[in-house]
Structures are given as C-alpha cells and as structure tokens.
Amino acid sequence: xxxxxxxxxxxxxxxxxxxxxFLRPEGERPPTRARGNHHTALLSSDVRRTIxxxxxxxxxxxxxxxxxxxxxxxxxxxxxxxxxxLLAYFTLPxxxxxxxxxxxxxxxxxxxxxxxxxxxxxxxxxxxxxVDYLLESERSIYFRGPxxxxxxxxxxxxxxxxxxxxx
Numbered sequence: 001x002x003x004x005x006x007x008x009x010x011x012x013x014x015x016x017x018x019x020x021x022f023l024r025p026e027g028e029r030p031p032t033r034a035r036g037n038h039h040t041a042l043l044s045s046d047v048r049r050t051i052x053x054x055x056x057x058x059x060x061x062x063x064x065x066x067x068x069x070x071x072x073x074x075x076x077x078x079x080x081x082x083x084x085x086l087l088a089y090f091t092l093p094x095x096x097x098x099x100x101x102x103x104x105x106x107x108x109x110x111x112x113x114x115x116x117x118x119x120x121x122x123x124x125x126x127x128x129x130x131v132d133y134l135l136e137s138e139r140s141i142y143f144r145g146p147x148x149x150x151x152x153x154x155x156x157x158x159x160x161x162x163x164x165x166x167x
Contacts, residue, residue: 100148
C-alpha cells in the first residue's frame with residue numbers, strides 16, 4: 001500500500017517533532033551504558049550450510065560452537081563480523097519453526113560495515129555463488145542469508161550512513 005502525499009507529509013512532520021523531543025546534540029548526549037553489541041542471535045536450520053555461507057562465502061570466521069544452555073541438543077555458534085562484534089546462530093532441533101518472515105518486532109536486516117575494497121570483493125563472491133541481491137547503491141547491497149534472513153553489506157564507516165554521521 002503506497003502512502004499518498006498527505007500521509008508522507010504527516011510522517012515527515014512527526015519525524016521532525018520526534019527529533020525535537022528526543023534527539024540531543026552530540027555534545028549534550030549522556031554517555032551510553034553499553035560497551036557494544038556482544039552478539040546478534042538468529043536461527044539456523046542447518047549448521048553446515050550456515051557456516052559455509054558466512055565463513056566460506058562472506059569470509060566471517062567461525063569463532064566457537066557449543067551446546068545452547070537454554071535448549072539441550074541445540075547449537076550456539078558465532079562468527080566474527082569485526083570491531084569486536086559477533087553474529088550468532090542457534091539451532092532448535094525438534095521445534096516446528098516457520099519460514100523466515102518480517103513481522104513487527106522481528107529482524108528487518110542486519111547491516112555489516114565493510115571497506116569499499118571488501119565490499120567489491122564480497123559482491124563478486126555473491127555473483128560467483130549466484131546469490132540474489134538488491135544493489136541499493138555502489139556502497140549498499142542487500143541479500144538473504146541461508147534461512148531467508150536479510151543482510152546488508154554497507155561500505156560506509158561505522159558511525160556513518162550515506163554521508164550522514166549517525167554516531
């Protein structure tokens with residue numbers, strides 16, 4: 001359903017009201033209490049396929065795999081995505097999981113920052129592997145992971161997006 005111009009105008013006006021209400025100038029923001037994103041955890045239907053996709057295709061090294069403490073018989077495994085951040089996966093054998101879908105509260109996409117050189121290299125690897133993707137710009141590419149989850153490779157530095165400082 002496309003929004004009409006009046007709806008878009010109202011959304012834009014509301015965004016500006018939200019910015020005035022909540023967004024503080026950089027020097028006036030309190031420090032965060034967080035140290036960083038320890039890991040983002042997603043679900044995998046096939047450990048080997050997931051490892052091949054992230055370690056072999058995208059060159060994000062597998063760093064550990066062990067049994068998930070919350071679900072006996074399941075796996076919890078991790079990939080290094082740089083800057084001390086991890087991408088984690090769980091398997092949940094025996095559960096009847098649905099196909100991936102985007103719903104309120106779910107993951108829309110995970111954007112991973114890479115250098116432009118690595119972006120070009122990984123795009124060529126996606127091409128060679130015949131992975132479908134959406135080229136958003138010469139700096140942004142969206143694609144699906146092994147279970148349908150959406151990722152973005154973004155050739156912008158951490159803390160920047162399309163020339164705008166976001167951190």
